[in-house]
Amino acid sequence: MSDKQTKTDVILIGAGIMSATLGSLLKELAPQWEIKVFEKLSDAGEESSNEWNNAGTGHSALCELNYTPEKSDGSIDIRKAVKINEQFQLSKQFWSYLVNSQMIHDPQDFIRQIPHMSFVEGEKNVAFLKKRFEALANNPLFQGMEFSDDPEKLKEWVPLIMEGRTLNEPIAATKIDSGTDVNFGALTRILFDHLKRRGVEINYKHYVKDIKRNSDGLWEVKMHNMDSGTIEHHTAKFIFIGAGGGSLPLLQKTGIPESKHIGGFPVSGLFMVCKNPEVVEQHHAKVYGKAKVGAPPMSVPHLDTRFINNEKTLLFGPFAGFSPKFLKTGSNMDLIGSVKPNNVITMLAAGVKEMKLTKYLIQQVMLSNEQRMEELREFIPSAKSEDWNIVTAGQRVQVIKDTEAGKGTLQFGTEVVNAADGSIAALLGASPGASTAVHVMLEVLEKCFPQHVKEWEPKIKEMIPSYGVSLVENPDLFQDIHATTDNTLGLVDHRKTDMLQEA
Secondary structure, eight states: OEEEEEEEEEEEESOSHHHHHHHHHHHHHOTTSOEEEEOSSSSTTOSTTSTTSSOOBOOSSSSOGGGSOBOTTSOBOOHHHHHHHHHHHHHHHHHHHHHHTTSSSOGGGTEEEOOEEEEEESHHHHHHHHHHHHHHTTSGGGTTOEEEOOHHHHHHHOHHHHTTOOOSSOEEEEEETTOEEEOHHHHHHHHHHHHHHTTOEEEOSEEEEEEEEOTTSOEEEEEEETTTOOEEEEEEEEEEEOOGGGHHHHHHHHOOGGGTTEEEEEEEEEEEEEOOHHHHTTOOSEEEOOOOTTOOGGGOOEEEEEEETTEEEEEEEEEEEOOSOSSTTSOTTHHHHHOOTTTHHHHHHHHHHTHHHHHHHHHHHTOOHHHHHHHHHHHOTTOOGGGEEEEEOOOEEEEEEEETTEEEEEEOSEEEEEOTTSSEEEEEEOTTGGGGHHHHHHHHHHHHOHHHHHHHHHHHHHHOTTTTSOSTTOHHHHHHHHHHHHHHTTOSOHHHHHHHHHO
């Protein structure tokens, strides 16, 4: 029975970090606009944004080797690394604004400084890492990066990784202390608490059944209220779909031309977790390795110090898997249901082109616990099975679309798909995702509200001082912003602070 109909300015579908960020931006830029949020689950940040469902790395290309590919002439291309670093700086600036405005009370609840490191073995990989270091070291965004191929120095940096290691081949690492560990689940909940205080109506346990455009130009969302069992109809001038892996099926429901010829390939993940204090205290960094030959970028192995619920833990992974679900809480029919007449050729083309990925996923699914431990021991030679447990991470849906590279190209990254008139937008894709949420949501504002951007620009620059400016081309501005945001966000090495206080 349909017994509820409402009209509003903005509807945000999905209570994850993207909707939280867009809602927070809009409340500053257009406080008079009415915003409603609808989420299928019973709380905010329970799917992709949840702290157990992602790596918690503040992705800024400090350690992720796949952002700095080696070109055919042997040189290192740092353009993507610079781009991602600049995007993360936007997030830090906005979070700092929220702290200074007392909308976030304690930044340590969601962000901490953790060294970011790259770690490689083998003559070829060591040569690559050294060239990468030389390409980045003089760039203002990467100042402070150190390189070492001295095993004694590496024992100081990563004692747990070096303990019991047989040095049969060259070994090297880079280290930069300004990296971060970010609890995106906690940040999401903090932002939604703030939005609720600002009068935003947040509706949990509401499942979207359909999205259509009415003759008056407004978008109507047909909702199933899971508590009452009733059907609700909500209309809005603008809709943002930020439902993680669930965004693609919802985008397809809109029927907009921009939703055609796009598919999605779901990839699940596992992490190994250690909570043994004796082991945990021996490691204090996020250490990224190099993906194995033929493995996709999302498979880069890393050993991470994490702070979850103020408890220090270690995570290692990810181990990829396959599930036809588009969300961890989704349906086994998600993948099949996403195949439409307009994207079936695109999907089939991707299947043919991505045989290596298929083979890799099959191999990963077949791994035993002991085989996973063997991969962990490539990082921690002394690792003991009894210290490590498996947790299932979130589902990620990689975008498949037709590009200049051909039909059915698998996309690694995030992208905004919006109607030509800007009345509806959806976010698709995965990493670096949450780290660049502010950049992505500014893109949504520019694409969907071009008529307002000019009047909003002074406020945007108040919140995000480097908006519209290249930080790499303005190193003095970067140094000023970097120092200010780090101070506001309390980004100091808490381990060193604790040691000083004890002394």
